Amino acid sequence: MNENVSAHSGDVVIGVDFGTLSGRAVVVSVADGAELAGAVHEFEHGVVAQTLPGSDHPLAPDTALQVPEDYRAVLRHAVPKALAAAGVSPDRVVGIGTDFTACTVLPTTADGTPLCELEEFAGRPHAYPKLWKHHAAQREADDINTLAEERGEPWLSRYGGKISSEWQFAKGLQVLREDPEVYGRTERWIEAADWIVWVLCGSETRNVCTAGYKGIHQDGAWPGRDYLAALHPDFAGFAEEKLAHPLMQLGDRAGGLSAAAAALTGLPEGIAVSVGNVDAHVTAAAAQTVEPGRMLAVMGTSTCHVMNGASFAEVPGMCGAVKDGIAPGFWGYEAGQSGVGDIFGWFAESYAPAEYRGEADELGISVHDLLSRKAADQPVGGHGLVALDWHSGNRSVLVDHDLSGVLCGLTLATRPEEVYRALVESTAFGTRTILDAFAGSGVPVEEFTVAGGLKRNAFVLQIYADVLNRPLAIADSDQGPALGSAIHAAVAAGAYADIRTASAAMGGAARNAVLPDPDRAAAYDRLYAVYTELHDHFGRGGSDALHTLRTIRNESLAD
């Protein structure tokens, strides 16, 4: 297929990355993955959390919805804009690929019409897409987990023993319980990742990735009818009736671009549309981390770790282990840290004193950078601090959302930059804990590659290299997901035989971009031992203090 590429060296593909507040289209050269141009289109309604559009009725707490038309608008505006910016004629486009936040999921009719677009349901919150960070289905998730544990459901261990409130089943059960009419009218309960592909090629497809990581599809099956009926009698057919559909492999051609979608995007009818995918997972292709043992950490406000393994192993406390979930032929492992950059942001925004704000302004740098500069030269451990990075709970390896952050070693001499540094270090220790869990389960991490917003933060990266005591690779692209989607489009278009080959040709990462310092790494070993002691004490049952504090808080605020 290299002949194929050279035969059409002017071919381009489009990758479209659907984020939380906007979508981004990039135009990518099939031959070498060069990003020719891109365009962003903001969602008009962003995250719908207060009231539905055109209504002033307040939504329930923790609700986070979206509006499907905002997704279509990205195709309508960002795709032609990116093409124009690239100076590329539409007839050079051979395929389009997409990735989405997940689990973002919506109810539709049998023909894919979102229920919220039916007049009779426009005023019903449960007819709208539930965004990944819709957290109002925790009660449903708790019930799902309790029952699965009681029944010894075999799929539970694939998800670290916990199905998240963010995923398809919890959100679906919430609809049934709170708005049975909407539930009854739901003919398809579908990931936005698959729905957008339906918009593009005019027929429903389902991808293995979201089915596996968000839809509890394991070993060729969904959770059984008995189990679902025990959750709620009317939930018995949830999987069979609303989810079931042949699953397609990542990189497959979902179909050809429909006439309607060609009109929408300005692209040629019939070009390849690749099957749906998830933002973090699709980035593996962009960062050249498809090969087994290469862990990709998408580091931003939170961190998502994805890695392929040649075989299955039960890694304790993973978010999910899914066959073919990242690329066909491998076991895809996913882990995560629920708080990373947002912990640094929380501290820098709310706890940096006025003088620091002034000093940063004077230097023309951010408070983050000022804190980093002030903290950078201190010897490892010189602050005497260790923190637990559980401000948003622990996603891996403890899988406990009721944990909270801890800070030990404070003195009256402790400066804000020292706390900031301790928080950065705590997230690196959290990463090391995950890597240790992989290694301890026989799935060693051979290479560690960073993508996401934090890949540009030298202060953070050096601490990670020193704490992990290994070189870091850095993904080349600043638009990893969109590039990854473009790579999948190239595979779907037949330009490459598979994702591995396409990734090797079109993706890129700088290997050994950040090197550990042996002395600092040795010093961090001592601090990591303290972190591990605290991690296990507060996280594995030695102390129930953090849960007690959470209970007291919740009861106190509910009074």
Added chain:
Amino acid sequence: MNENVSAHSGDVVIGVDFGTLSGRAVVVSVADGAELAGAVHEFEHGVVAQTLPGSDHPLAPDTALQVPEDYRAVLRHAVPKALAAAGVSPDRVVGIGTDFTACTVLPTTADGTPLCELEEFAGRPHAYPKLWKHHAAQREADDINTLAEERGEPWLSRYGGKISSEWQFAKGLQVLREDPEVYGRTERWIEAADWIVWVLCGSETRNVCTAGYKGIHQDGAWPGRDYLAALHPDFAGFAEEKLAHPLMQLGDRAGGLSAAAAALTGLPEGIAVSVGNVDAHVTAAAAQTVEPGRMLAVMGTSTCHVMNGASFAEVPGMCGAVKDGIAPGFWGYEAGQSGVGDIFGWFAESYAPAEYRGEADELGISVHDLLSRKAADQPVGGHGLVALDWHSGNRSVLVDHDLSGVLCGLTLATRPEEVYRALVESTAFGTRTILDAFAGSGVPVEEFTVAGGLKRNAFVLQIYADVLNRPLAIADSDQGPALGSAIHAAVAAGAYADIRTASAAMGGAARNAVLPDPDRAAAYDRLYAVYTELHDHFGRGGSDALHTLRTIRNESLAD
């Protein structure tokens, strides 16, 4: 003696409180303790920590010295100024009393001349008074404690198992080790509390309070010659030669005001001078907490607790238990919290964000008050936090200066005012831990009275009342130590039979000034249980994490 008082209803006494940076004289009516006027005189040299006066040779780290002439200047300036402000003629003054920071200790000749005032020693740091917060004798304190433990010295348990580096023996041993010539020339090693009385009445006296709390004088004896010789051969005679002197009871008349001191102060020669005393202990008389079971908490940057008990009991982790140490006839117990107001100050100054600074300025209030206002209305436990108040170590009941602060329960929603409140609460939990230790040893605290700077902080006091679940009494006087010294002067002058009687007549406190709320108290019981779990885990050997962090810090910074 009430007849005595009425016979001289115009009599006044002077109380002089020697603080860290200044001295304060108040003129007090003998009959009722009314404070007629006061005057402050700042120490010209303040705390000598960088270089000796007239020298540019840097002093060793943790050195904190003072200049004796600064003490005399308080007598010379503040006393006549206070009298003039009160419009009181000197011939109405019947006595003068003093209190001092402790242990502040100096070497003198046999006639009381400070060695630093001898020409040949003016350039020698060890010839100067060592202020209470001189912390350069930790090595000596460690040796003193190790040896005492090895030998099973009986006095060690009277001090919670630890002699402080701040006290007479550690500081004296430091002089011997580092400047044997100054040590050899030291004929008297004397508390400033006693030295200032020497200045006033022209002859040496020693008080039971500093001898007991700072001088290891227990059961009528100092540490034995054998023990001292084992510390250092030349230290064998330290107690016998440089300390030993008959001890006088608090409230005793040390002597009459000398002609020289009369000239210095403008007071009549021959009036009563009471024996020396310590700032916290002398305040018990001012706050009417001399009776057994009435604990006085002098709450400021740190907190000192003093309480009389009718009999002796070994209360674990006390700073000291001294017979007659607060008032004759009782066992005087002292406990302490090494960080209180300075922990609030550390956080408010270094961790309040710029917006808060601006908001406080706009409202014309301090950042402390803004944080208090923002935190005041939240229900107990609504922040989900518990802190350990060990930013400066733990003085009671763990007696461990290498501990450090801990903060548990942080989330991305945690606001600065919530951390501030958790820190205030942590010091209240620390106080409750001390009260529990007293009660558990058979020395119940029947009443809790607050003096010191924090007695004006309604936010802090309400939290203390709720956490302790008991009413708080508040000392009336804002100048508790100076008033207490004046009360002791009245006793020395024979105006009252003893300190108890004088305190009842001249001191004052508002009982039941702050009342606990039963609901909040019940809620705090739950948080206190978490505090206690963390306290015991990190403080009693469950985890060595805080010590490890301290070791790592010290080694890291020493490299």
